[in-house]
Amino acid sequence: MPGLDVVRGLAILLVLLDHGLSLDAPAFNSSPSWLVREIPQVLHYGLFGVHLFFILSGFLITGILLDTREDQDYFRNFYLRRVLRIVPAYVLMIAALKLTGHIDWRFALVALLYFANMPALLGSTPQYGPFWSLCVEEQFYLVWPLVVRRLAQRTIVWLSGAMIVLTPFLRLALLQGPHALRDIYYKTWVVSDFFAAGALLAIALRSPALRPKLQRAPVMLLAAGAISLTLFQTLPAVWSPSHTNFQRAFQPEPYLLLFSGIVLLAVLHPRMASSTLLARPLVFLAYISYGLYLVHPVIMDDLSNHWVAIWRYSDHPIAGVLVRFCLSVSLSVAIAWISRSTVEKFFLNLKPKHRHSKSTPQRA
Helix, strand or coil, X not given: CHHHHHHHHXXXXXXXXXXXXXXXHHHHHCCCCHHHHCHHHHHHHHHHHHHHHHHHHHHHHHHHHHHHCCCCCHHXXXXXXXXXXXXHHHHHHHHHHHHCCCCCHHHHHHHHCCCCCCHXXXXXXCCCCCHHHHHHHHHHHXXXXXXXXXXXXXXXXXXXXXXXXXXXXXXXXXXXXXXXXXXXXXXXXXXXXXXXXHHHHHHHHCCCCCHHXXXXXXXXXXXXXXXXXXXXXXXXXXXXXXXXXXXXXXXXHHHHHHHHHHHHHHHHCHHHHHCCCCHHHHHHHHHCHHHHHHHHHHHHHHHHHCCHHHHCCCCCHHHHHHXXXXXXXXXXXXXXXXXXXXXHHHHHCCCCCCCCCCCCCCCC
């Protein structure tokens, strides 16, 4: 689906901008322009690009599961497809990181077991950023097929709605609980509202009664997300120390609304999404997004930490940062394209075929 490819490309672009530029605030702070000085802060919100991936996963995976849940080989085909899509490049990345000394054996084992978002369970520490979200997705894949297979569609709707409403309050409760439980960013249960939002979109688009009524929904969701995000950013005075936990717990919700609107817009109006000036580059980024997400942090870190002379110019710090960013992204894109064209392509060709709803074709 061209529209969703554009959205996937947008998600990885947000991640690249966050990881590649937002941490270089000192270089931008040297500028006399306040607008330039604000660039790192604005780009830092690209960290929510990962949450856009979560909504996409909830949408695509729920759609696939709904379309195939009467199949005799429902579980076998789903998990085989996920394994062939995700595991080969993931294991190869773990091996490369271990061989180059970026991670130790304990964290490698944690990652192989898909517990990199909670490494303390096995006595390890976080050592490579992207793995946390991949483990969140795998944990979602482990549970959600059983939910879709066993529960009536109406029950799934109520469950997804409850997850959207209650997850922010769960984050709030965790922040007020024991220190060991205060992680509200990296555990599957604290981002489950994004998967649930994607699931609701998939169900709504498959409803003959609801789909015709969804034409205005993207605009409403985008407007609600923009308004709530503006309130979060422009009313800092209301966030007294006693309200800080509330702000942190509910901070992702504007993005849930915005990203739901973007996904729905891409599905209902694919020509609009795919006709933009950036559509073709974003579709290309979507094509290599998995490998790009896996490899870009180590490339960016190595360029920053070990090849400083390439990009750090004392007279033009911003130019140096941009040179480093372009080099690291270019190298990451090249490696990701090679991965997509060789290892990933080989295993993707082994995936069993599945049926899709004629009204809402999906791809994952």
